[in-house]
Amino acid sequence: AQKITQTQPGMFVQEKEAVTLDCTYDTSDQSYGLFWYKQPSSGEMIFLIYQGSYDEQNATEGRYSLNFQKARKSANLVISASQLGDSAMYFCAMREWFGNEKLTFGTGTRLTIIP
Amino acid sequence: DTAVSQTPKYLVTQMGNDKSIKCEQNLGHDTMYWYKQDSKKFLKIMFSYNNKELIINETVPNRFSPKSPDKAHLNLHINSLELGDSAVYFCASSQGTAKSSPLHFGNGTRLTVT
Numbered sequence: 571a572q573k574i575t576q577t578q579p580g581m582f583v584q585e586k587e588a589v590t591l592d593c594t595y596d597t598s599d600q601s602y603g604l605f606w607y608k609q610p611s612s613g614e615m616i617f618l619i620y621q622g623s624y625d626e627q628n629a630t631e632g633r634y635s636l637n638f639q640k641a642r643k644s645a646n647l648v649i650s651a652s653q654l655g656d657s658a659m660y661f662c663a664m665r666e667w668f669g670n671e672k673l674t675f676g677t678g679t680r681l682t683i684i685p
Numbered sequence: 686d687t688a689v690s691q692t693p694k695y696l697v698t699q700m701g702n703d704k705s706i707k708c709e710q711n712l713g714h715d716t717m718y719w720y721k722q723d724s725k726k727f728l729k730i731m732f733s734y735n736n737k738e739l740i741i742n743e744t745v746p747n748r749f750s751p752k753s754p755d756k757a758h759l760n761l762h763i764n765s766l767e768l769g770d771s772a773v774y775f776c777a778s779s780q781g782t783a784k785s786s787p788l789h790f791g792n793g794t795r796l797t798v799t
Contacts, residue, residue, distance in 0.1 A: 603785055609726075615775065615790035622785055659726055667784045671716050672741050675728040 573597065574662050574676035582682050583652050590637070591647040591679050593662030599623075601667035604645040606636070609659040609678075618660075621645055649681075657683045688712050691776045691791035698766055699799055706761045706794045708776030716740075716781035717759035718788065719751060722773040734759055735781045766798045 575594045583589040595604065606618040621629045621636045629636045637646040649656055659680050663673040691708040698704055710717065718741075719731040733741035734753040748764040759776060773795050777788040 601784075605787055607790075613773065613795075614792050615777075615788075617787040617789070620785055620787060661728065665784060671733055671735065671779065671781045672718070672730045673788055674730075678726050 573674045574664055576660075576662055576676035576679050578679045579677070580680045580682070582684055585654060585683050585685050586651055588648060588650045589652050589656075589681065591649075591660050591662075591681065592644070593646055593676060594642070594644045595662070595664050596643065597664065597666055599666045599668060603665045603667070604636070604638070605663045605665070605673060606634070606645075606647045607661045607663065607675075608656075609661065610655075611658070615661075619647070652683050654683050654685060657681060689776055689778055689789050689791040691774075691794055693794060694792065695795050695797075697797045697799065700766055700768060702766050703762070703764045704766060704796070705763070706774055706776075706796075708759045708761070708791055710757055710776075710778040710789070712778055712789060714778035714780050714786075714789070715756050716779050717753065717756070718777040718779075719759065719761050720775040720777060720790075722775060722793070724772070728775070732759075732761075763796075766796075768798050771796055771798045 602623045604621045608616045619631045619634045633650045635648045659678045661678045662676040689710045716735045718733045732751040737753045750762045753759045773793045776791040779788045780786040
């Protein structure tokens with residue numbers, strides 16, 4: 571069964587607008603962590619933000635924030651004031667704390683920022 | 686200073702050959718991984734080592750053999766390469782005891798089998 575679902579294969583957003591990238595997950599564990607990564611066209615994987623299942627506040631890192639809704643099992647990434655350099659693939663991933671150490675990734679969303 | 690480095694960056698080879706990809710991390714992490722990214726960009730874990738001990742071995746053909754000589758190095762050897770092995774292979778590391786520790790990825794090795 572798919573553990574991480576990203577339903578938006580591609581998105582186009584005007585520069586300077588905010589964008590929300592959707593991520594839903596499936597786990598029966600109470601303890602887990604959610605991660606977002608960015609992969610620009612150059613290919614490297616860049617860690618953006620982390621949210622723990624017990625964190626009471628939504629995580630924020632600069633222009634990135636995570637809209638964490640535990641009951642809905644969703645962890646959407648919000649990018650404020652988008653820039654041309656935000657054009658990339660974005661991956662949501664999950665680590666279950668009482669499993670092994672692996673991160674399970676979603677299929678990704680390709681974000682294109684339009685000038 | 687490169688945190689996770691893997692070599693080579695590109696690898697073009699013919700079917701049936703054997704090849705290796707090397708990975709080294711200088712972050713002091715105790716856990717290392719190999720992920721495969723296919724042409725549709727899907728990332729799938731292959732192997733993971735914690736302190737030189739194999740802890741994850743997903744359903745991977747036994748033509749793929751990882752080796753971890755120490756906790757800073759994790760190499761991947763592939764025997765009898767097939768067309769379907771063409772992909773980008775990423776090495777990564779994390780601090781295994783910290784569940785919030787993100788994976789730090791190398792820049793990937795693009796393997797093309799002809």
